[in-house]
Amino acid sequence: MKLQSNKSSLEIRQELRRQIIDLDQADFESLALRVFQYQAENNPVYKEYISHLHIKTDEVSRLTEIPFLPIQFFKHHLIKTGNPPEPTVIFESSGTTGAATSRHALYDAPLYKSVSTRIFQQNYGHLDDFHMLVLLPSYLERNNSSLVYMMQHFIDQADSPLSNFYLHNTGEMIEQLKNLAENPDGRGILLMGVTFALLDLAESAIDFSFLKNIPNLRVMDTGGMKGRRQELLREEVHDILTGNFGVSKIHSEYGMTELLSQSYSQGDGLFHPGTTMRILLRDVNDPFSIYDHNLAGSKTGGINIIDLANLDSCSFIETQDLGRFGVEPGAFYVMGRFDNSDIRGCNLLVL
The missing domain is CATH 3.40.50.980 (Rossmann fold)
Known part of the structure; x- marks a missing residue:
C-alpha cells in the first residue's frame, strides 16, 4: 500500500489531518495504514528503525503488521515527522533525579x-x-x-x-x-x-x-x-x-x-x-507478535498503541504497560508494567 506519489508530503499531511479530525471508527484501519506509510517515509528515526527490522513498508496491509516504535526512543530522540513549524511546547515526562525523561514536541x-x-x-x-x-x-x-x-x-x-x-x-x-x-x-x-x-x-x-x-x-x-x-x-x-x-x-x-x-x-x-486511538497487544516474550481483540480473548500482553493524533511524531507506540482486552470491542484493562522495563529496550536505541 502506497500513498499517492503525485502529492507533496505537506499535501498528504494536510489531507491526513482533515481525516483525523473527521474520523469515523469504521475508517480507522484504512486511515492508520495511510498514516503509517506517511510516517515511514517522512520520520527519520522511525524510518531507520523500520529498515533495521527489514520490513517492506509497501507490503504492510494490516494493523498487526505495522512495526511499533519502542517508547524508550522518546527518551533519546526528538521524534518528528516531516518539517513541521517550531513546536508550541515540548512536553516532558516526570522522572527520578538523573533518569532520562521522555520528550514529545507539540507542533499542532x-x-x-x-x-x-x-x-x-x-x-x-x-x-x-x-x-x-x-x-x-x-x-x-x-x-x-x-x-x-x-x-x-x-x-x-x-x-x-x-x-x-x-x-x-x-x-x-x-x-x-x-x-x-x-x-x-x-x-x-x-x-x-x-x-x-x-x-x-x-x-x-x-x-x-x-x-x-x-x-x-x-x-x-x-x-x-x-x-x-x-x-x-x-x-x-x-x-x-x-x-x-x-x-x-x-x-x-x-x-x-x-x-x-x-x-x-x-x-x-x-x-x-x-476515536483516534486503538489498542493492540503484543506477546510478552516476542514484541513482534501482535494480536488484536478478536484473537486475544483475555490474554495479557504488552500494550501497543496507535494514536493518530501523533501525526507529527509517531502514531505507533510500543509502551511498557501490560494490559488485556475487555469483553466490549476495543475496551481494555491496564494490568501494570513490565518488570525492569527501562532495561528491556531494544538495542536499536543507539540509532
Whole structure:
C-alpha cells in the first residue's frame, strides 16, 4: 500500500489531518495504514528503525503488521515527522533525579485540542456542562506537562468560575464543593487528580459526608504516586477513594507524555480508547507478535498503541504497560508494567 506519489508530503499531511479530525471508527484501519506509510517515509528515526527490522513498508496491509516504535526512543530522540513549524511546547515526562525523561514536541496545538476535546465529550458530554476541580500538584510544579496543558484547555472551555487547578489551596476547593452541594446549578462536577493527591485528600481529617448531596460528582484518577506514597494496587486505591468520598465508582484517565489521545474509564478500570486511538497487544516474550481483540480473548500482553493524533511524531507506540482486552470491542484493562522495563529496550536505541 502506497500513498499517492503525485502529492507533496505537506499535501498528504494536510489531507491526513482533515481525516483525523473527521474520523469515523469504521475508517480507522484504512486511515492508520495511510498514516503509517506517511510516517515511514517522512520520520527519520522511525524510518531507520523500520529498515533495521527489514520490513517492506509497501507490503504492510494490516494493523498487526505495522512495526511499533519502542517508547524508550522518546527518551533519546526528538521524534518528528516531516518539517513541521517550531513546536508550541515540548512536553516532558516526570522522572527520578538523573533518569532520562521522555520528550514529545507539540507542533499542532489545534489538532491536539480538537482531538482531546472530542474524546472527553464523547465520554462525558460538553465541557461547558462541568465544573472542573483539578489536583495535579507534581505536574503543576513543572511547566511542560501534557496533562496540565490539556486540563488548562478543558478549564478554559468549561468557562466556569469554579474550574481551576488547586495546588496549595485545597481548603478553597472544599468550600467550593460545599457551596455546590447546598446550591447545585445543574452542572456536573469533575474532581480530577493524580493518585497520591486524591489519596492525601481522601485520608485527610475532612468530613466528606456532604458529597452525598452532589449526585453529579465524578472523581477521576489520573494515576501516579510520583514517589510520594507507597505504590498500591488500583483496586486498593479505588476502595479508599470510594469509601472516603462516598461515590460508587472512580473514573480514570489513561494517557502519557508520548500520546496526544486519551482513554477513559467510567469505573472498574475498564478503559475505552478515544476515536483516534486503538489498542493492540503484543506477546510478552516476542514484541513482534501482535494480536488484536478478536484473537486475544483475555490474554495479557504488552500494550501497543496507535494514536493518530501523533501525526507529527509517531502514531505507533510500543509502551511498557501490560494490559488485556475487555469483553466490549476495543475496551481494555491496564494490568501494570513490565518488570525492569527501562532495561528491556531494544538495542536499536543507539540509532
